[in-house]
Amino acid sequence: MKKRWRVAALGICMAMLTCACSTQTEKADTSSTQQNGEKKETAEEKAEKAKQAKLDLINPAAYGNVDGLELEKGTYLSIIGKGSSETYWKTIKAGAEDAVTDLNKELGYEGSDKIKVVYSGPGKSDDVDEQVSILDEELDRYPAALAIAIVDSKSCEVQFDLATMNGIPLITFDSVGNYQGIMASVMTDNAKASTEVATHMVESLGDAGQVVVIAHDSKSLTSQERVNNFIAEIQNNHPNMSVAGPYYMDQIDDIKKTIAEQQLDIVPVEGQELDEEQQTALDDAIAQITDEDIYNYILEMNPDVKGIFATNGDTTMQALTACEGKDMKDVVIMGYDADQEEIDAMKDGRIAGMIVQNPYGMGYATVVAEARCVLNMGNEANVNTGYTWVTPDNIEDRTVQDILYAEK
Known part of the structure; x- marks a missing residue:
């Protein structure tokens, strides 16, 4: 009789243990789907x-x-x-x-x-x-x-x-x-957005210093709006600041020619054409000039630059690369868009701010x-379609993460 009672007691204990384990599992599952009392979002949600x-x-x-x-x-x-x-x-x-x-x-x-x-x-x-x-x-x-x-x-x-x-x-x-x-x-309301960039640039530079404007093209009205409204805000309201440029990346033939002439030690004389050998050498040198060379030249022409405003993702990243290559890491860079490279650079604090559109x-x-x-x-x-001003301080905020369009 005692043996039977021990077997029964053991069975009861095992059942209680199983129940307890099940309860703990359920609690674990429940806790895994909750954060601060709220249900954890699925990827779809x-x-x-x-x-x-x-x-x-x-x-x-x-x-x-x-x-x-x-x-x-x-x-x-x-x-x-x-x-x-x-x-x-x-x-x-x-x-x-x-x-x-x-x-x-x-x-x-x-x-x-x-x-x-x-x-x-x-x-x-x-x-x-x-x-x-x-x-x-x-x-x-x-x-x-x-x-x-x-x-x-x-x-x-x-x-x-x-x-x-x-x-x-x-x-x-x-x-x-x-x-x-x-x-x-x-x-995007580019007039409003570029004026906002100018305002943030002024704040970052203490309302003094030179800003270089680099635009991705001169033909689109979008680019023109970004450039013109940024410059207007600086020139009309901030007398202690100056603007260099704009430098349009689809109008750089003169810059390329100047760089090539410097490389070849050619000093052009007004009204005098180069001989055939010099012209061939110049044409070959121009063909070899890269975007990096152009950005480096712009920085060399503006050694006192304190800030750079770039009108799209490519120009923003190229300006950043040029500044870092010349150890001009204190230059404040602001731009447009949110490609993954820009997001990474912003998280590192290398880009001060950018207009993130809503593509x-x-x-x-x-x-x-x-x-x-x-x-x-x-x-x-x-x-x-709206935009969001993004900085290293707010880029991790949920409201900002929701509107970023590059892969996080």
Whole structure:
């Protein structure tokens, strides 16, 4: 009898132990899904919140959703960017594709009935000729609407006339143009953003010193807005500061020629041409000059520079590389965009601040604007997709992380 009681007691103990282990496991599982009493986000929930944060930056808010856009089955929309390989343009493409995915889900379209969007862009960013060729090809496909980030504000007027004649509504995004038939422009408020950069630059430099302005191009109205508004804020309101430049990276032939002449010890004489041997040597030297050489020359021409404002990701990183190469690490660098290199440099404190645009929201809002054109719903002339001022102090904040578009 005692033996039976011991066996029974042992069974009860084992059951209690199993129950206790199960309870502990459940507690562990529960605690692993909680942080400060809140349920831990799944990867999908986190991605959805980040998506919504980008859409919430869009103004008017109607361009951040697809409600009421009852496009016909199989509608084809075309979007042409300034590039295709850079993170910025890939993110615009992702936003546009997600907008169409949301549209198809909202309307219940499947298979061949789905609305389609095709994003295209030059292989080399800002290639005017390739962009015009892509525009010709897309117009031959007769899309229901076409959106374009214009590289050269005067390069597409013939194609735009053709689109208008064929009833294809035109939208611009990222970079606007002066063409009268544009139905809406979807972009960052570059005037406001570049003025804000100037304000932060003034604060960082104690309202005194020289700032160099380096622009990625001279042709787009976007670049012109960034440059002109930054310079205007400095020159009009801060008399103890000066601006050198702007140096446009698509207008550097004179700089290349000067660098080559210095390398070859050629002293040009006004009105006197070089002999054939000298001219050949000069042409060969010019062909070998790199972006690094150009940035180094700009720094050598402005040895008292205290700050640099660069108008896109490439110019920002090239300016940083040049400053570090010349041991000018105290120069305050501010710029645009948020490629992974820039994010890493900011986390290290090597970039003082940057305007982070909203390319995902830009792509999404562009599709909405195109759809509204097709449906004759009317559009706002300007759709502001927003931006965020990012510094080493706030880059790890959740609100900033949600709007960064490079891989973290």
